[in-house]
Amino acid sequence: MWRSTLRNQFLRQCFVNNINRKFLKSSVAAISQVQKIETEQVVKSGSTSPEPIQTSPYLSVVPKKTLNEQFLSFDDIPGPKSLRMISKFWGMIPVMGTELTVSIIQYFLSGGKFFGGVLSWGGNASFFKKFFDIYGPVVRLHGAFGSDVVLLKKPEDACAIFESEGKYPIRSCLDSIEKYRVECRKYTQPGPFLTHGSEWEKVRKSLEQPLQTTVAEQHGKIRKICESFVERITILRNKQEEMPPDFKVEICKWSLECLSAACLNKDLGFLNPHCLSPTSDSSKLLDGLLGATEAIRRCEYGFHLWKFVETPAWKVLVKNCDKIDTVLSKHVEEAITSLKYKQDKGGSLEKVSFLESLFLHDGIIKEDVMTILLDMYLIGANATAHTAAFLLYHLSRNPRCQIKIHEEVRKYPENIGRDDLKKMKYLQACIKESLRLDPPIPILSRVLSNDITIHHYRIPKGTHILFASHLNKMGNEYFEDSSWFKPERWFSDEHGGFGNEYQAFASMPFGYGPRACLAKDLAETEIGMLIFKVCRQFKIEYNYGDIKSSNELLASPTKSLKFRFVKRVL
Numbered sequence: 001m002w003r004s005t006l007r008n009q010f011l012r013q014c015f016v017n018n019i020n021r022k023f024l025k026s027s028v029a030a031i032s033q034v035q036k037i038e039t040e041q042v043v044k045s046g047s048t049s050p051e052p053i054q055t056s057p058y059l060s061v062v063p064k065k066t067l068n069e070q071f072l073s074f075d076d077i078p079g080p081k082s083l084r085m086i087s088k089f090w091g092m093i094p095v096m097g098t099e100l101t102v103s104i105i106q107y108f109l110s111g112g113k114f115f116g117g118v119l120s121w122g123g124n125a126s127f128f129k130k131f132f133d134i135y136g137p138v139v140r141l142h143g144a145f146g147s148d149v150v151l152l153k154k155p156e157d158a159c160a161i162f163e164s165e166g167k168y169p170i171r172s173c174l175d176s177i178e179k180y181r182v183e184c185r186k187y188t189q190p191g192p193f194l195t196h197g198s199e200w201e202k203v204r205k206s207l208e209q210p211l212q213t214t215v216a217e218q219h220g221k222i223r224k225i226c227e228s229f230v231e232r233i234t235i236l237r238n239k240q241e242e243m244p245p246d247f248k249v250e251i252c253k254w255s256l257e258c259l260s261a262a263c264l265n266k267d268l269g270f271l272n273p274h275c276l277s278p279t280s281d282s283s284k285l286l287d288g289l290l291g292a293t294e295a296i297r298r299c300e301y302g303f304h305l306w307k308f309v310e311t312p313a314w315k316v317l318v319k320n321c322d323k324i325d326t327v328l329s330k331h332v333e334e335a336i337t338s339l340k341y342k343q344d345k346g347g348s349l350e351k352v353s354f355l356e357s358l359f360l361h362d363g364i365i366k367e368d369v370m371t372i373l374l375d376m377y378l379i380g381a382n383a384t385a386h387t388a389a390f391l392l393y394h395l396s397r398n399p400r401c402q403i404k405i406h407e408e409v410r411k412y413p414e415n416i417g418r419d420d421l422k423k424m425k426y427l428q429a430c431i432k433e434s435l436r437l438d439p440p441i442p443i444l445s446r447v448l449s450n451d452i453t454i455h456h457y458r459i460p461k462g463t464h465i466l467f468a469s470h471l472n473k474m475g476n477e478y479f480e481d482s483s484w485f486k487p488e489r490w491f492s493d494e495h496g497g498f499g500n501e502y503q504a505f506a507s508m509p510f511g512y513g514p515r516a517c518l519a520k521d522l523a524e525t526e527i528g529m530l531i532f533k534v535c536r537q538f539k540i541e542y543n544y545g546d547i548k549s550s551n552e553l554l555a556s557p558t559k560s561l562k563f564r565f566v567k568r569v570l
């Protein structure tokens with residue numbers, strides 16, 4: 001009996017080691033791919049001598065270099081000792097993953113529930129603070145197979161990372177979505193958020209112009225959607241003028257409707273209660289999005305057993321991503337047919353929809369467009385909904401700010417455009433301030449493609465960097481009264497602080513550099529229009545204590561959003 005158990009364990013271990021090697025390889029392959037492209041470009045440009053070091057065009061400051069710098073080794077970086085021991089035996093267990101590394105340490109540090117929590121760190125990135133409080137601003141977590149993680153929080157360190165990231169930065173996250181797309185759907189690349197190197201560049205380039213055009217063309221539709229949302233609020237109010245406990249879902253519907261207007265050029269009726277029959281596209285998209293988001297959280301923040309066996313969370317993820325895929329592929333097919341029709345008729349290709357315009361780019365095929373749309377729905381819709389929810393919350397807590405916003409929005413006509421929105425200084429400052437306090441993507445991640453020196457520590461290429469910029473709201477080093485909602489701080493300095501030379505890196509809700517969010521304009525237009533419409537009509541209150549962000553990768557508010565919307569007499 002025990003012999004057969006041992007044999008089974010041995011066979012399983014061989015199987016697992018094989019798979020683990022495969023996953024490790026993909027990270028290493030991404031770095032090699034990026035370096036190959038960069039070398040090829042140097043060769044193509046005919047340069048034989050080393051290129052002069054270029055400052056990133058995204059940087060407004062150049063990091064200071066100390067003369068006679070003395071380096072400390074990677075091993076000198078402080079971090080939980082227990083993990084060094086764990087990492088040695090790590091190769092023997094069939095699990096791995098960046099987030100898991102963090103989970104295990106949390107367990108060791110806080111004596112967390114071993115099985116109750118299934119080694120999950122609950123996804124709350126604020127607990128990173130514990131590490132910084134114990135080990136200082138640079139913390140090393142020993143990971144499996146040499147893929148160590150370094151946690152950073154200081155803006156000057158972010159600056160050094162972004163300075164060194166080159167043309168093809170690599171992001172490390174969402175293995176579950178990558179596996180779904182590459183293994184289940186057999187797509188050759190996992191989408192703009194997850195892909196690297198030239199594949200990423202091709203997809204990113206195909207998106208930039210069409211996104212700009214669609215925001216410019218569809219902002220009128222987005223304004224109408226925000227008007228419908230205000231009507232929906234009026235319908236949803238109970239006798240205390242409060243929203244139902246699942247108001248979070250209503251905000252999600254608003255965000256999906258805006259995204260569908262911009263990307264599909266369709267009104268899917270998310271805000272129309274009659275359109276949400278269980279068989280409608282809108283219903284399937286909404287269910288798919290909510291289900292997939294939850295499943296991704298479960299898959300990413302715990303044992304990555306789903307890499308080897310079909311866990312319940314993995315099955316839920318596949319089911320819901322399939323649901324989203326089925327709906328979106330219908331729209332993609334429609335766009336292909338419509339574009340073909342226009343091309344066959346020899347008609348003008350100047351007036352094409354967002355989806356059609358993607359197909360006009362060289363090398364973009366149906367599966368690229370599918371993954372683009374999926375990323376937009378999964379990441380974009382969630383991020384925008386989270387931002388809108390927290391801005392409403394911060395306004396509800398700050399009646400003084402509401403008075404100011406109301407004074408500002410009253411000066412504009414109902415049918416404002418994007419240019420008007422940009423002129424509303426106070427409203428714009430409120431959006432920035434809310435994003436500073438509660439960014440929907442609180443952790444930025446990169447895999448180093450070069451060795452780098454941070455705080456005199458030499459950090460080797462291949463290291464995973466997790467950057468927790470949102471923790472700067474917890475000290476007063478970069479922002480005065482940093483935990484307060486103070487939109488006015490954005491008036492005196494472009495970056496909302498003391499004008500410190502690294503201030504630009506103290507709040508980076510849309511990320512930074514070549515991989516920064518490419519839909520910032522769209523997101524800001526949606527949120528600006530929403531707040532404009534809501535604040536004209538209502539005074540917002542919240543009477544149930546503090547709301548925190550879950551601070552997960554796909555963050556969400558941890559409490560129900562029972563806002564009270566009191567009708568204003570204009």
Ligand code: HEM
Nearest residue numbers: 193376380383384387441509510511512515516517519523
């Ligand atoms: C307020 C709303 C949003 C916020 C705060 C936000 C934030 C972010 C952040 C922090 C990143 C990672 C940047 C980095 O690693 O440097 C990102 C990337 C991305 N976002 Fe957004 N986002 C928002 C809305 C959207 C929307 C609406 C869409 C789609 C329509 C979208 C699509 C993407 C994509 C495709 C990427 C990957 C870009 C790349 O790797 O090249 N985001 N976003």
